[in-house]
Each structure stands twice: as C-alpha cells, then as structure tokens.
Amino acid sequence: MKPIKISLLIAFIPGLVQAVNWSDGPLMVRSQAPVKSLVLSPMFRPAYYQPGGPQVDAAFYAASIYAIDTDYVMDYYTIEYRLGMLWSPSQRWQFGWSIASRTTNDAHLDQLTLSFHKLFGIDQNGRDQVPKHRSYLSIPKADFEVADFSGESIGRQYELSIGRSLYNRHRHNLSTTVVLAYEDDDNPRSGGGWDGSVQLDYQYAWGDSVAYLMGAMAYTDGDTLFGFELETSSWHWGLGFRHQLAPRHQLLLEYNAADGILHNLGQFKSSVHEINAGYRYHYRQLALEGVIIENFKYPDNSADVALVAKLRYQF
Incomplete structure (x- = not known):
C-alpha cells in the first residue's frame, strides 16, 4: 500500500509546485509615454527571488510619439x-541598478504604424498628411515650438533598487521594492533631478501559468515639463499574466496604468494606460525577450507604438 501512496504523491506534487527558472518573472519594461518616460515610472518587478549570481541585461527601446490636439502637436521618435x-543573494533580498540613455534618433516606425492602422481600419488621425519621420513639437499656449531635433539627447537616468520578500509560501509570493533614480540635466523637465518610488508585487503560480499584480506610489522632484506643472506624486498599478508554452518559451501579457502628472494640457492630465505583449526565450544562462507596447484609452498620453528588445544573462 505504501508504494502506491508514494507514487500518487509524486504524481501530485508537480501540480502543486511551480518550477522556477532564473529567467522567470515579469517583463520589467519601462513606460515610453511622452511624459512618464521622463520621470521614474514604476514597472512590474519579481515577487519571487531566485538566489544565484547576478543577472545583467541590455535593452533597446524604440517608440513613436504621435499626439494631435488643439493644445499640442507631437510627432517624433524616442530611443x-x-x-x-x-x-x-537570498530569497529575502534583491538589489539592482540600471543606467539609461534616451535620444530622439529616428526609429523608422511611421510606415509600420501607417500599415497597421490601414490593415485594421483604424483612423490615421492625420499621419498620412504629414512627412514621415519628422521631429516636431508644438504647444502654443506655452509658447513652445521646436522642429528638426532628431538625434538630440533627452537625458540619462541612473537607478538603484532594493527589494525584500515579504511572503513566500507555496503558490503565493509578495515583495516590496524601493527605487531611487536621478535624471541628468539633458532631461527637458525643470526643477530637481531626483525621483523615487515604493511598490508591492504579488504573484500567484499554478501549473504552467503565473498571474501577478503591482501597486506603487512614485514621487518626482521635477517642477515643470513643457512649461506645465508636474504632479509630485502618482499612483501606478498593473495586472499581468505569464504562460509557459514549452520548456524554453514563454508568452507574457501585462496591463499598466498610472495617474496623469501634467496639469492643464489635454489628455496628459488623464491616466496613462499601456499594454505590453511579450515573448521570452530562455536557454541555460541566456534569455531573449521581444515586447510591443501599445497605447490604450487615452492615446495621446502614451506612445503610439513602442518596440523593446532585451538580452539577459545569468552569471
């Protein structure tokens, strides 16, 4: 009788225990919205810490900004x-750092956007009436207008993070992370360059799938952007899902939302809504990720489209 019970237990355990790879976790991609990308914008972070050597990553973002309103015209790229x-170092602690450089280099996304809108019958909103790949930004009531600024720097960001696991049992994991970031003087905002955030991340794992939640409060020391006052604090929240298609292949879908932080400027005072759809391939110490970020609800307040490629390596 005992061998039968042991066999049943062995067969039952895989349904209860989620196999963990070093590359498991959310996509960890940053917002590419015109305003939120210029301040510290919280993202999904791991709720479960897998002890081991450091993970290093290199990411490339290409975003198309297109927003047309009576209060503004924005048509440019960001890289x-x-x-x-x-x-x-353990299941309780996680430490991180990152450095980013942002420019307005030509990302060559206009034709892709035009074709996508045409294929699905989405209104072009004047995209087909202006030159492709232009760099133009105009906000009449702030007496702000600049053109042909492709290739200019829009700042570097330096970021440090400390995370601590709060709960880790069976299918449930909960962690908190504190982030401190500094934006250098090339950032077009005025005021201080320091930002910070505190957040909670939760995940629930079952079988080959994981659902996760994020809630955060972010703070900025900046005063104005494009001549308009910045809100010093903002709420961020999100819902994500990851599914293991095969031992090396994962699909991920994330929804991110955040308070608007720019007052008195059309949709930029409204909340930001973005959807991240990603694919991850991992093999031994290497993970490759591709992500598309699409705007939702208030299209002017997020990138028209953004593409992300990320390479990660586990030492």
Whole structure:
C-alpha cells in the first residue's frame, strides 16, 4: 500500500509546485509615454527571488510619439538604451541598478504604424498628411515650438533598487521594492533631478501559468515639463499574466496604468494606460525577450507604438 501512496504523491506534487527558472518573472519594461518616460515610472518587478549570481541585461527601446490636439502637436521618435543588473543573494533580498540613455534618433516606425492602422481600419488621425519621420513639437499656449531635433539627447537616468520578500509560501509570493533614480540635466523637465518610488508585487503560480499584480506610489522632484506643472506624486498599478508554452518559451501579457502628472494640457492630465505583449526565450544562462507596447484609452498620453528588445544573462 505504501508504494502506491508514494507514487500518487509524486504524481501530485508537480501540480502543486511551480518550477522556477532564473529567467522567470515579469517583463520589467519601462513606460515610453511622452511624459512618464521622463520621470521614474514604476514597472512590474519579481515577487519571487531566485538566489544565484547576478543577472545583467541590455535593452533597446524604440517608440513613436504621435499626439494631435488643439493644445499640442507631437510627432517624433524616442530611443532608449538601458543596461542593468539584478542580484538576489537570498530569497529575502534583491538589489539592482540600471543606467539609461534616451535620444530622439529616428526609429523608422511611421510606415509600420501607417500599415497597421490601414490593415485594421483604424483612423490615421492625420499621419498620412504629414512627412514621415519628422521631429516636431508644438504647444502654443506655452509658447513652445521646436522642429528638426532628431538625434538630440533627452537625458540619462541612473537607478538603484532594493527589494525584500515579504511572503513566500507555496503558490503565493509578495515583495516590496524601493527605487531611487536621478535624471541628468539633458532631461527637458525643470526643477530637481531626483525621483523615487515604493511598490508591492504579488504573484500567484499554478501549473504552467503565473498571474501577478503591482501597486506603487512614485514621487518626482521635477517642477515643470513643457512649461506645465508636474504632479509630485502618482499612483501606478498593473495586472499581468505569464504562460509557459514549452520548456524554453514563454508568452507574457501585462496591463499598466498610472495617474496623469501634467496639469492643464489635454489628455496628459488623464491616466496613462499601456499594454505590453511579450515573448521570452530562455536557454541555460541566456534569455531573449521581444515586447510591443501599445497605447490604450487615452492615446495621446502614451506612445503610439513602442518596440523593446532585451538580452539577459545569468552569471
């Protein structure tokens, strides 16, 4: 009788225990919204810490900004290069840092956007009436207008993070993370360059799937952007899902929302809504990720479209 019970237990355990790879976790991609990308914007972070050597990553973001309103015209690209590291010395602690450089280099996304809108019958909103790949920003009531600024720097960000696991049992994991960031003087905002955030991340794992939640409060020391006052604090929240298709392949879907932080400027006072759809391939010490970020609800207040490629390596 005992061998039968042991066999049943062995067969039952895989349904209860979620196998953990070093590359498991959320996508950890930053908002590419016109305003939120210029301050510290919280993202999903791991709720479960897998102890081991440091993980290093290199990410490339390409975003198309297109917003047309009576109060503004925004039509330009942004490029972000980011290097980072995460290290979990134990299941209780996780430390991280990253450095990012942002420019307005040409990302060549206009034709992709035009074709996508045409394929699905989405209104072009004047995209087909203006030159492709232009760099133009106009806010008449702030007496602000600039053109042909492709290739200019829009700042570097330096970031440190400390995370602590609060609960880790069976299918449930909960962690908290404190982040401190500094924006250098190339950032077009005025005022102080320091930002910070505190957040909670929760995940629930079952079988080959994981659902996760994020809630955060972010603070900025900046005063104004484009001549308009910045809200000093903002709430961020999100819901995500990850599914293991095969031993090396994962699909991820994330929804992120945040308070608007720019007063008296059209949709930029409203909340930001973004959807991240990603694919992850991992093999031994290497993980490759591709992500598309799409705007939702208030299209002017987020990138028209953004593409992300990320390479991660576990030492």
